[in-house]
Amino acid sequence: MNQITLGDVTVTRVWEYFGPVDMKPDVFFPGSPPEAWTENAAWLEPHFLDSQTQIVNSAIQTWLLRSGGKNILIDTGVGNHKERPYAPVWSHLNTDFLGNLARAGVLPEEVDIVINSHLHIDHVGWNTYLDGKAWVPTFPNATYLMPKRDFDFWNPVNGYKPLLGRGNQNVFEDSVAPVHEAGMSVLWEDSYTIDENLRLDTAPGHTPGSSVVTLASGSDRAVFVGDMLHNPVQIIEPDSNSCFCEDPAGAKATRRRILGWAADNNALVVPAHLGGQGAAEVSRDGNKFAIKGWAPFDLYAPAETAESTL
Numbered sequence: 213m214n215q216i217t218l219g220d221v222t223v224t225r226v227w228e229y230f231g232p233v234d235m236k237p238d239v240f241f242p243g244s245p246p247e248a249w250t251e252n253a254a255w256l257e258p259h260f261l262d263s264q265t266q267i268v269n270s271a272i273q274t275w276l277l278r279s280g281g282k283n284i285l286i287d288t289g290v291g292n293h294k295e296r297p298y299a300p301v302w303s304h305l306n307t308d309f310l311g312n313l314a315r316a317g318v319l320p321e322e323v324d325i326v327i328n329s330h331l332h333i334d335h336v337g338w339n340t341y342l343d344g345k346a347w348v349p350t351f352p353n354a355t356y357l358m359p360k361r362d363f364d365f366w367n368p369v370n371g372y373k374p375l376l377g378r379g380n381q382n383v384f385e386d387s388v389a390p391v392h393e394a395g396m397s398v399l400w401e402d403s404y405t406i407d408e409n410l411r412l413d414t415a416p417g418h419t420p421g422s423s424v425v426t427l428a429s430g431s432d433r434a435v436f437v438g439d440m441l442h443n444p445v446q447i448i449e450p451d452s453n454s455c456f457c458e459d460p461a462g463a464k465a466t467r468r469r470i471l472g473w474a475a476d477n478n479a480l481v482v483p484a485h486l487g488g489q490g491a492a493e494v495s496r497d498g499n500k501f502a503i504k505g506w507a508p509f510d511l512y513a514p515a516e517t518a519e520s521t522l
């Protein structure tokens with residue numbers, strides 16, 4: 213099952229990529245307690261940590277929401293044919309993401325709203341596709357909701373210069389600007405009400421404009437947290453940041469705040485990059501958090517994905 217229903221909203225997992233991201237835990241999550249990885253290896257492996265190499269495994273996936281008669285995408289992955297010299301694992305991909313989306317029942321022209329939780333390389337990729345030599349919007353009838361603080365942060369007009377070897381080189385130019393220049397973006401600040409079930413709020417730390425989508429429908433709750441956490445170790449060790457967090461103190465504070473809200477409101481926590489069953493319910497555990505249960509999404513199985521969702 214790659215689809216669940218929460219109140220009046222269906223949530224479908226659409227895969228782009230699953231596998232190693234070329235970093236061991238001490239590099240990806242500097243400062244995370246080594247024992248958190250060794251003591252939990254029995255369940256972290258293989259979905260969140262590769263059993264052989266001890267490299268962190270990540271999913272790149274889009275959460276497709278059907279709400280109020282609209283098709284809504286949360287995050288658009290890495291995209292195809294993008295020039296990413298500082299991230300070879302994601303450079304010049306050629307995946308069947310749009311096929312996976314079609315098998316989930318949605319064609320590009322049927323997407324109404326695209327949400328970029330933040331404007332990192334692996335959250336905006338399918339905003340555009342390569343048409344000849346031009347990057348053009350993939351979803352021609354969509355409104356793209358982008359956090360204004362991230363838009364301003366990476367806009368070269370404001371003087372942003374990526375650090376060599378990491379950062380967001382090319383990303384604004386090939387995946388953000390073409391959408392904005394086509395008049396299809398909404399740059400929102402603070403909060404944005406999508407419909408009666410869904411709301412966007414800023415949750416800064418990972419990036420200045422990082423945001424979460426809160427789903428509240430009937431008695432069901434979920435929060436789509438983007439890169440507020442990449443790995444379930446950050447639930448049980450909520451002060452463990454990724455090496456990509458722009459504001460480490462802010463990232464920790466936001467993670468604790470959102471996980472606390474989710475625990476207190478019985479809300480499913482749905483990050484952008486969890487492998488395994490994709491999302492978790494959490495509870496408070498002293499001044500940390502525990503995993504109460506996993507969502508029922510399918511494990512990654514590329515050969516079966518197409519058939520199971522047809």
Ligand SMILES: [Zn+2]
Binds near residue numbers: 332335484485
């Ligand atoms: Zn990410």
